Amino acid sequence: MRDIGASTGGVLSYFTRHKTAANLLLVVMLVLGAASLPKMRAQFFPDVVVDNVTVSVGWQGAGAEDVDAAIVQVVEPALLGVEGVQSSRAVSREGSASVTLDFEPGWDMSRAADDVQGVVDAISTLPEDADDPRVRRGTWRDRVTDVVITGPIGVEQLGLLADEFVNRLFAKGVTRATIRGVAAPNTVVEVNQTDLIRFDVTMADIAQAIGAEVTADPAGDVGATARVRTGVAKRDARAIAAIVLRSDVGGTALTIGDVAQVRVEGIDRERAYFVGDAPALSIRVDRSDQGDAINIQEQVQSVADEMSLNLPAGVSVELIRTRAEAISGRLNILIENGLTGLGLVVLLLFLFLNARTAFWVAAGIPVAMLSAIAIMYAAGLTINMISLFALIITLGIVVDDAIVVGEHADFRARRLGEAPVVAAENAARRMASPVFSATVTTVIAFFGLVAIGGRFGDLISDIPFTVIAVLIASLVECFLILPHHMAGALAHGDKLRWYDLPSRTVNRGFDWFRETLFRPFIAGVIKARYPVFAGALVMLALSSVLFIKGDVQWRFFNAPERGSVTGNFAMVDSAVRADTLAQMRLMQQAIDELGAEVEVRIGANPVDYVLGEIGGNAGRAISGSETKEKDQLGGVSIELIDADLRVGYSSRDFVSDLQDRVARHPQLEAISFRSWGSGPGGGDAIDVQFYGADAQTLKDASDALKEQLVQFPEVSAVEDDLSYDKEELILELTAKGQALGFTIDGLGRDLRARLNGIEAATYPVGARSATIRVELPEAALTQDFLSQMLVRSATGQYVPLADIVEVERRTGFRTVNRENGVALVSVTGELNQDDAARANEILDTIREVILPKIEADLRVSYEFSGASEDEDTFLNDARLGLMLSLLGIFLALAWVFGSWTRPVVVMAIIPFGLIGTIYGHWQWGVPLSMFTVVGLIGMIGIVINDSIVLVTTIDDYAKDRGLGPAIIDGVCDRLRPVLLTTLTTVLGLMPLLYETSSQAQFLKPTVITLVYGLGVGMALVLLIVPSLIAMQMDVRRLSEAARRAVSARGRFGARARGVVLPVLALGVIVALGFAATLGSVMATGNLAWGSAASALAALGWFAGIVLGAGVLVFVATPIMFTMRPSKTVSGA
DSSP, X not given: OOOOOHHHHHHHHHHHHOSSHHHHHHHHHHHHHHHHGGGOOBOSSOOOOOOEEEEEEEOTTOOHHHHIIIIIHHHHHHXXXXXXXXXXXXXXXXXXXXXXXXXXXXXXXXXXXXXXXXXXXXXXXXXXXXXXXXXXXXXXXXXXXXXEEEOSSOHHHHHHHHHHHHHHHHHTTOOOEEEESOOOOEEEEEEOHHHHHHTTOOHHHHHHHHHHHSSOEEEEEETTXXXXXXXXXXXXXXXXXXXXXXXXXXXXXXXXXHHEEEEEEOTTSSOEEEETTEEEEEXXXXXXXXXXXXXXXXXXXXXXXXXXXXXXXXXXXXXXXXXXXXXXXXXXXXXXXXXXXXXXXXXXXXXXXXXXXXXXXXXXXXXXXXXXXXXXXXXXXXXXXXXXXXXXXXXXXXXXXXXXXXXXXXXXXXXXXXXXXXXXHHHHHHHHHHHHHHHHHHHHHHHGGGGOOHHHHHHHTHHHHHHHHHHHHHHHIIIIIHHHHHHHHHHTTTSOOGGGHHHHXXXXXXXXXXXXXXXXXHHHHHHTHHHHHHHHHHHHHHHHHHHHTTSSOBOSOXXXXXXXXXXXXXXXXXXXXXXXXXXXXXXXXXXXXXXXXXXXXXXXXXXXXXXEXXXXXXXXXXXXXXXXXXXXXXXXXXXXXXXXXXXXXXXXXXXXXXXXXXXXXXXXXXXXXXXXXXXXXXXXXEEEEEESSOHHHHHHHHHHHHHHHTTOTTEEEEEESOOEEEEEEEEEEOHHHHHTTOOHHHXXXXXXXXXXXXXXXXXXXXXXXXXXXXXXXXXXXXXXXXXXXXXXXXXXXEEEHHHHEEEXXXXXXXXXXXXXXXXXXXXXXXXXXXXXXXXXHHHHHIIIIIHHHHHHHHOOEEEEOTHHHHHHHHHHHHHHXXXXXXXXXXXXXXXXXXXXXXXXXXHTTGGGHHHHHHHHHHHHXXXXXXXXXXXXXXXXHHHHHHHXXXXXXXXXXXXXXXXXXXXXXXXXXTHHHHHHHXXXXXXXXXXXXXXXXXXXXXXXXXXXXXXXXXXXXXXXXXXXXXXXXXXXXXXXXXXXXXXXXXXXXXXXXXXXXXXXXXXXXXXXXXXXXXXXXXXXXXXXXXXXXXXXXXXXXXXXXXXXXXXXXXXXXXXXHHHHHHSOOOHHXXXX
16 A cells, blocks of 8 residues: 655644644634534525526416417427427416426526527517517525414405514514415406396496506696695495496586496405414425525514404414424434434443543534534535435444544554654554545445436535535544543553443453454354355355345335325316305215224324315316316415324325215315425326327327226326317307408407406505406306307497307316427326335336236326436436446555555445345335335445555564464454444444434435444455455465466467366456446446346346356366377477
């Protein structure tokens, strides 16, 4: 191994011998961390921000298919050419189109919005009566809490309380608050067709008159004492009814009240909320990506407490869907486990090292942690479940460097008799290369996680950054601070002190174990090196069988549940608001009954709060809701008690039970229930996209899949995004209509005014904007309007609409969806994954049975999206990250060792980490997950650290003794640091392994991977590394003997040269076998012959190829050796 340079050694010597330099650096690192810690924002998961731009175009009265043909198919292809666009999603619905563009991570979104606006401005082929396109940059927000104001008072009073609440929030700096359940004031001027004809006025005339009178215009000042205003603002119903439309010569005035009825609609006409039977309003409070959820919720709670003091009797203000308690509680779980792990690590150090050495080694933990927090704060990271977990991972790793240096300094002082300062300085110099290389390999391994992109890459991005920050800080502390304090500790180490009794006792027993039992054991391992290595291979094969057989399952991402459940429904088109309210009551009743029933089973009512609503859906809207009347939509929002208070009953179980219990109203069209988890996994567990056919065929395919999915009780919220639209009537002018002077454009404007109404004016009312609209009565807007409606010709004559148009009827779809320009239909559903084996069985059935049959029957193409697409992306990126990590580690070790073969010996231990990983998951009954993959990539860098220490020591000892004794002495001398470095990491994570809180279970796969992988890995390092070094010595001897034999003259040399062919063939077969199996799977996910296979299956194929090739060479070698050489050869 390369030695450190003189300049580096000089720095180490300076900090070791200087009286204050090390302590000054120590103080600086501690102060920076302590100052940064209070400023760190706390949250559950890191923010996953998707940068997008949305282009919206309105086209009033147009159907979805017309909007798609005339707008989306014109706009989307142009937008896909904008630089930086990663993907596009387009939705066409009645009267509007929207195209959302997702941009590459880190793209300049100001530039993106300008580029999109430029492309939109250049489009000149949109329909003439379509609205101008609007470009809007996406605004990221995250819900902090919902505030519910409810009580036995009118909605108007609740609205005033909500306005006051929002104003108070704004005064405290909480600006992202949205009131829901209060509509803007709306005045409707309702006019009958018969009155329009009788008084010879149009709806446009009425709207124009209202617009002129609704505001009073300033005319100017008269001198310095008066101001002139023209007119009086007429905004209430009585004033609007008195507006004059026209006056006769005799002074008779025709007012709006003579022609129409004026009414004011209530503020709860659109969306209404209920807590039980009492009306309610909801205020959603959000934060930006720089907002602190805990601080914001504290501000909201303080405002709620202040207002509660003066509320009317029976009125309450409650916070639901709160995040602060959840964030604090979950972070406290990790903090408590981290402190417990810290205590175990410190205890271990004091048992194996003398008290002073153990103290200064343990002191590196807070120094490195606080320094890392300062780096994290400077980089904009937050304290969250992921970054805090990364800090816990490093609890044991962070002292590994200090253990190696401190233990070696103690060894040099006790065993070699060096002076304390000299021992500390030489220990830092001697261990600089192995410690630095071990740190570099760990950094490279965790840096491989950076290759994982997408939403889940953003989720775990805090892990590599945090671990690398801690390791760098640990390296600084280990070499620039620790040696100075070790010199002082060693100076007092020759005195017997009472507090060193535990370490003396443990070390006495450890020395006996090492010399009496372990040394002969290692000698036996070297003698039986081939059986030992073969036994390790057998263990690896047996562990892989657990996964291949299905005893260990796979579940990509087990999102921690938030205890939130929503139920949404839509009524048929003929339903009225009373029907929707009745269905909501049925849902409330079912929830109450289910809560009481579950309480009997688990001892606690799982339901904490229920908020019902009509006029809209809760959370994610049900498919097709965009084109439904507001009165035909409803839902419930359910908050469950904390998951740890309902052990064994998840929110998914609640959804499964509830969807079977809710009674269906006769007017119900669709109903859907959904549970919500934390994290970025917004994709559905089941998300299948059909494409490659016409809309009706795609609809047939989606219906066929939905019919199959509803048969599984574990599947809920099954829906597609292509619903049938109302009947569409296409009108064409007849010759009679043209003769009367009608035009299709003029007729279209007239019909839009009658069918959709006219907005006459808007004016501000407090924080909202009120509108005045002129409309026909709803009773007049029936399907027989063609025969009932009269239109006015240019000559003033009224004729039936049916006389001047021809009608074509057709039925289309409410929406048309495209992704990247391709029309498709998505079928989505939620899958209860609490039972991973059953969930995988359902997914396999969908993939292997249901979808192939639909594809064959209907000739459509399909692909998995949502969570399945996220999983494929993650695994492909993880495979790339793994390959880059392995390559980086190999190159770093090749440079450090100055050899191409030594890195192979060091890295040979890596595959055997799978033994502990798979066995640990099997023992705990935990499925493998994305966090297992994260743990495996991280474990690569950790597990080879022990290997590096062993190989370095053995190579150093081999300079002055035989290789056999060097192996035995090196392994025995490094047993204590190897044992300590592994046990500190394992003990640091051990409390999390036994954590029962449901909120920490999603991290358990990583904990199992590291604890079991490193534990088994350490034992195998002590077996495999000595065996491989001894085997490498055998190969070197054989190669030297073969080289001498091949170069020999005569019959023996000729025969020896004949043996070279099978040996070379073996090497070629092994190389090709690796490329075709493991190499191909790591690169493409498939074997070289096209079959899909897991890494473990590929390993099995590779082992089979090696074994078969070995048998062939074993048989061929003696045959080739005993073959009679040719005369030419023998005569040579």
